[in-house]
Amino acid sequence: MTSTQSPIVRMQQLNKHFGSLHVLNNIDLEIIPGEVVVVIGASGSGKSTLIRCINGLEEFQSGSLDVDGNELLPNGKSSKALQTIRTEVGMVFQQFNLFPHLSVRDNVTLAPMKVRGWSRQDAEETADKLLERVGISDQADKYPSQLSGGQQQRVALARALAMEPRLMLFDEPTSALDPEMIGEVLDAMRELAKEGMTMVIVTHEMGFAREVADRVIFIHQGEIAEQGPPEQLFDTPQHERTQSFLARVLKH
């Protein structure tokens, strides 16, 4: 990782309001290719909103946002760039959001076929490789509801990876999982990080964050209160807000 690389995400003075609520307040953030960034913060702090801005699931009201050379404009006025960004940025959601009417394999092949125009055969070959990589190749013909939560989330990961994204966003990927299934999803994410994928992860798994992150960002009331390498942020947090947040979450 070299700091001379041009960032894949560049956010400048980004502001987002929900009515009178100031959800994101002058966010400046740059993410360089290959970097694994973990975003932490209390619920309602704006951390999910932050990463949802990167692929345009949330609009912002002012500031600038550039993702891999495509500029997103305030108030959703950039549908062309948005489309390009979404084909290059994958996302894994807290609630998996698999398509329940499609088999596991069809979940993975849908976007490559419809968006990239791949043949069914190519898309299925890729799907089967990805499903094997996340350890569920034997479930390809099942439907999402027949799978455990951990398996579903790994399918969701394979589905996002099938588009060969340059950047992966994770919005609390283990928060809806039973404790015994968290590990298998984190393992798959760990593998992905090792392969050099650029990742932005919102999570409450502090142990995972410490191990995998290149940088940890602490968000408080819509602002980046503190950021730095995990050792620094977890062991010697500078801000009082960071200290009290970590004291609360690490107690358990």
Place this chain on the structure above:
Amino acid sequence: MDVNFQFDWSAAFGSIPYLLPGIPWTLLISFGGLAIGFFIGIFFGLLRISPLRWLRWPAIFYVEVFRGTPILVQVLFIFYGLPQLLGSPINALVAGIAAIAINSGAYISEIVRGGVQSIERGQREASLSLGLSRTQAFRYVIWPQALRRMIPPLGNQGIISIKDTSLFSVIGVGELVRQGQIYIATTFTALEVYFMVALMYLVITWTLSLILRQIERRGLAGQ
């Protein structure tokens, strides 16, 4: 109560040959009207959930008008009223199909709206995050799921519309009730004949219920 009354089974069975010719008419009006009503329903149902107000408004208007007025009035309006406007009479069968179409269309557009809106927001978000366009997200993800959820209420509407066709005896379509009335006019066996008429509706609606249950089961097997 007339204690000497005897249910005359021979009168009941005897009416069958006269009632049977009504069944194709009942089915033709019901299913012809419902097929058109389905497309009307999809059209207005989707307009209804458009983000554009000027598209939503006509859909709301349509539903309110045709859901808010009795189907009997609608068919009388079409059959007796419209010819005044057009200057030429309207075939009773056409009037019946049209009435079922516009009436069921109003209810079906609400079913379509409810079905689409019941799909979790995450489905759309996941589709968009994969790079699907809004149209693709609708076509490949939202609509197939919505359609499955729409099957039970659509079945309900189908059964209601089949029964509604009985009102069209007033415009002289030779459907089940009309056939029964003609027969009763000569035999005066109202109880027996209406009993058989009811039984025939029951056979039709029951068959539809069974078919729908099969479709529902097959649809759910995929989930």
